[in-house]
Amino acid sequence: MPTSRHTWSFPTHIEYGPGAVKDLAGIVKQAGLKKGLLVTDKGLEKVGLPNALSQHFTNEGMELLTFSNVKSNPTDDNVYAGSKLYKESGAEFIVALGGGSPIDVAKVIKLLATHEGPLEQYDDMKGGSNLIKNNMPPVYAIPTTAGTGSEVGRSSVITLKSTNKKTIIFSPYFMPTIAALDPEYTVSLPPKLTAATGVDAFVHNIEAYLIDDFHPFADGLAKEGILRSFKNLPTAVKNGQDIAARGEMLVASSMGATAFQKGLGVNHSIAHALGVFYDTHHGLANASVLVEVLKFNLGNEIVRNKMAALGEMFGSKNDADAVVETIKDWLLSIDMPTDVKGIGIKTEDLPAIEEYALEDPCCPMNPQKVEKGDVTRILQNIL
Ligand SMILES: [Fe+2]
Numbered sequence: 001m002p003t004s005r006h007t008w009s010f011p012t013h014i015e016y017g018p019g020a021v022k023d024l025a026g027i028v029k030q031a032g033l034k035k036g037l038l039v040t041d042k043g044l045e046k047v048g049l050p051n052a053l054s055q056h057f058t059n060e061g062m063e064l065l066t067f068s069n070v071k072s073n074p075t076d077d078n079v080y081a082g083s084k085l086y087k088e089s090g091a092e093f094i095v096a097l098g099g100g101s102p103i104d105v106a107k108v109i110k111l112l113a114t115h116e117g118p119l120e121q122y123d124d125m126k127g128g129s130n131l132i133k134n135n136m137p138p139v140y141a142i143p144t145t146a147g148t149g150s151e152v153g154r155s156s157v158i159t160l161k162s163t164n165k166k167t168i169i170f171s172p173y174f175m176p177t178i179a180a181l182d183p184e185y186t187v188s189l190p191p192k193l194t195a196a197t198g199v200d201a202f203v204h205n206i207e208a209y210l211i212d213d214f215h216p217f218a219d220g221l222a223k224e225g226i227l228r229s230f231k232n233l234p235t236a237v238k239n240g241q242d243i244a245a246r247g248e249m250l251v252a253s254s255m256g257a258t259a260f261q262k263g264l265g266v267n268h269s270i271a272h273a274l275g276v277f278y279d280t281h282h283g284l285a286n287a288s289v290l291v292e293v294l295k296f297n298l299g300n301e302i303v304r305n306k307m308a309a310l311g312e313m314f315g316s317k318n319d320a321d322a323v324v325e326t327i328k329d330w331l332l333s334i335d336m337p338t339d340v341k342g343i344g345i346k347t348e349d350l351p352a353i354e355e356y357a358l359e360d361p362c363c364p365m366n367p368q369k370v371e372k373g374d375v376t377r378i379l380q381n382i383l
Contacts, residue, residue, distance in 0.1 A: 100148035146249035147197030149257020196283030204256030225255030269360035
């Protein structure tokens with residue numbers, strides 16, 4: 001593959017460390033901006049993070065209006081309401097504070113600042129990204145979870161009321177202008193959510209690493225992301241106030257999302273299906289199937305070799321099966337499931353779950369070819 005054509009892109013400006021949000025306000029001021037819209041959600045408002053953030057911008061002589069009407073599965077109504085406020089207020093930039101949802105909504109509010117609605121026309125499945133020009137206002141993203149990596153991503157997932165479907169809107173120009181990875185903004189995340197979102201970051205890294213494609217930049221990031229999440233997630237779960245572990249998890253999350261431009265695999269396809277069928281938390285769904293999916297992937301010789309090579313990193317034997325067992329122990333140590341017993345999958349749903357997973361865009365990239373019946377077998381083994 002080193003002799004074939006590839007496209008690689010790693011351009012996000014990242015400000016890392018405690019105090020990064022405070023310093024971000026200074027950088028935005030230097031850009032000559034005065035008025036912005038802060039896109040966040042009600043849960044974060046309750047713990048006071050938007051207020052703490054706004055204070056830094058006020059201290060620099062700027063004004064931030066807060067828009068917090070963002071659902072956990074954001075809708076086009078959320079986007080239109082935020083866009084209206086953005087335009088009426090005369091804002092010049094957007095600050096996105098939250099998990100994936102506020103950051104996704106911010107990207108599309110920025111789209112509507114310079115592009116006409118409705119959002120249907122920008123559906124990536126219908127070639128909508130070709131309509132998106134590079135004339136949008138800046139978005140500054142501050143993640144409050146370490147998992148999705150949306151702060152370095154180029155897509156947004158919005159549910160459109162006309163179809164009631166999750167719709168991907170994609171543009172290379174959606175990449176936030178700056179991502180501020182400030183561990184102090186993740187310490188309020190409770191242990192269970194820290195574990196579930198952290199496993200999502202781990203799975204992004206390991207699925208990207210295992211994909212059989214020539215992408216040495218993504219592979220380098222993915223390996224580092226695997227190591228950092230493996231080492232630090234247990235500490236972040238046990239002691240949420242541990243700034244070093246929280247910081248490492250933010251880094252691992254951004255690394256995962258940068259690395260998965262290489263692709264993801266059937267672990268995510270099944271997690272997406274479980275999210276749709278049973279509303280299972282994305283990170284929890286990823287954790288539940290991970291060990292069984294890794295065992296399935298070990299049927300591929302390239303995967304076996306790559307997994308064995310991780311042994312040293314994990315402090316276990318350089319043996320693919322031993323590495324999978326190490327990952328299983330790691331999941332159990334942070335109280336994550338390694339089967340789907342808690343999800344309540346109904347046997348009669350299995351054909352529809354399999355059909356959904358097989359049609360998921362991540363599935364064709366899985367290193368071990370996924371044939372009809374494989375997804376059902378994977379789930380039956382851990383029911
Ligand atoms: Fe994910």
